[in-house]
Amino acid sequence: MTIPKYLKIKQSLLYEINNGKFKPGDKFYSEAELKKKYNVSSITAIRAVQELTNEGYLVRYQGKGTYVSRARKGKIVKFSDIEKYHNAEERTEVLEITKMVDETIAKQLGIDASEYFYKIQRLRFVDNQPIIVQNSYIIQEFIKEEEIAEKEQFQSVYRKINRDFGIDLYQADSKEITEIAFPSPKEECELLNLPQGEPCAFTRRYTYLFDGRIIEYIESYKRWDYFSVEIESV
Numbered sequence: 001m002t003i004p005k006y007l008k009i010k011q012s013l014l015y016e017i018n019n020g021k022f023k024p025g026d027k028f029y030s031e032a033e034l035k036k037k038y039n040v041s042s043i044t045a046i047r048a049v050q051e052l053t054n055e056g057y058l059v060r061y062q063g064k065g066t067y068v069s070r071a072r073k074g075k076i077v078k079f080s081d082i083e084k085y086h087n088a089e090e091r092t093e094v095l096e097i098t099k100m101v102d103e104t105i106a107k108q109l110g111i112d113a114s115e116y117f118y119k120i121q122r123l124r125f126v127d128n129q130p131i132i133v134q135n136s137y138i139i140q141e142f143i144k145e146e147e148i149a150e151k152e153q154f155q156s157v158y159r160k161i162n163r164d165f166g167i168d169l170y171q172a173d174s175k176e177i178t179e180i181a182f183p184s185p186k187e188e189c190e191l192l193n194l195p196q197g198e199p200c201a202f203t204r205r206y207t208y209l210f211d212g213r214i215i216e217y218i219e220s221y222k223r224w225d226y227f228s229v230e231i232e233s234v
Contacts, residue, residue: 004166005038005040005044006040006044006047006048006051006166007048009034009038009040009044009045009048010048010049010051010052012038013029013048013049013052014052014057017052017057017068022068023068024068024069024070025067025068025070026067026068027065027066027067028049028058028065028066028067028068029049029066030065030066030211031045031046031049031210031211034048034049042141043165043166043167046167046209046210046211047165047166047167049066049210049211050167050168050171050172050209050210053066053173053210054168054171056069057069058210060173060208060210060211060212061212062173062175062208062212063212064212065211065212066210066211066212088126088127089126089127089128090124090125090126091124091125092122092123092124092125092155092156093122093123093124093125094120094121094122094151094152094154094155095121095122095123095191096119096120096121097118097119097120097121097148097151097154098118098119099116099117099118099140099145099148100116100117100118100119101113101114101115101116101117105117105119105137105217108137108204108206108214108217109137109139109214109217110213110214111139115139115140116140117137117138117139117140118137118138118140118143118148119135119136119137120135120136120138120154120157121133121134121135121136122134122136122154122155123191126226129193130191130192130193130223131192131222131223131226132192132220132221132222132223132226133188133191133192133220133221134218134219134220134221135218135219135220136157136216136217136218137216137217137218137219138157138215138216139213139214139215139216142161142164142165142167142215144164157169157216158170161215167209167215169207169215169216172207172208172209172210172215173207173208173210174205174206174207174208175205175206175208176203176204176205176206177203177204177205178201178202178203178204178229179201179202180199180200180201180202180224181199181200181201181202181221182199183196183197183198183199184198184199184200184221185221188200188221192221192223194223198224199224200221200222200223200224200227201221201222201223201224201227202219202220202221203218203219203220203221203222204217204218204219205217205218205220206218
């Protein structure tokens with residue numbers, strides 16, 4: 001059985017961490033250094049280091065880089081969106097997949113204003129009631145242009161990226177900011193069947209690769225009557 005290249009790289013890096021090449025708190029390899037060291041693509045390097053990050057050996061600091069963890073165990077805080085519907089029929093409809101250039105969104109993604117990216121707009125339903133409009137903006141290297149006409153493949157973007165590139169974004173570092181939009185934007189009101197002037201929960205979410213790059217920026221709008229959150233330590 002052939003061992004995937006990213007696993008070989010992971011084991012090699014783990015050996016260096018456990019055998020004193022890096023001390024806790026030391027800055028780790030950059031993506032460019034890993035690509036040169038192992039003669040691999042960005043995606044292979046990212047996957048190897050992401051697994052070490054997920055397992056607690058490495059930690060990423062936004063804008064600074066990746067570092068060797070000082071401790072593998074720590075207190076975890078769980079931030080949960082409380083579902084107000086149980087045993088309900090749920091579905092997601094992909095409304096739009098567009099290749100685009102936009103200076104404002106490019107700034108959120110941390111890319112040049114002239115670079116293109118993809119917008120995926122989805123609408124989530126519960127018992128045929130639309131409750132969330134989600135606009136996902138994803139850097140171009142993680143979307144296969146020849147597949148964008150097949151919208152149903154993008155009902156779950158994270159599962160799609162995991163299948164295509166082996167990157168588990170559910171375990172990736174992220175930042176989420178939620179506030180109340182009052183009133184809700186006109187287009188989102190119409191999609192959510194909200195009367196004009198009604199509020200909604202507006203969330204901005206950033207998902208990061210191990211090297212600090214933003215792979216996805218999301219703007220989502222949720223009906224106020226379905227919005228509730230819970231914070232707990234685990």
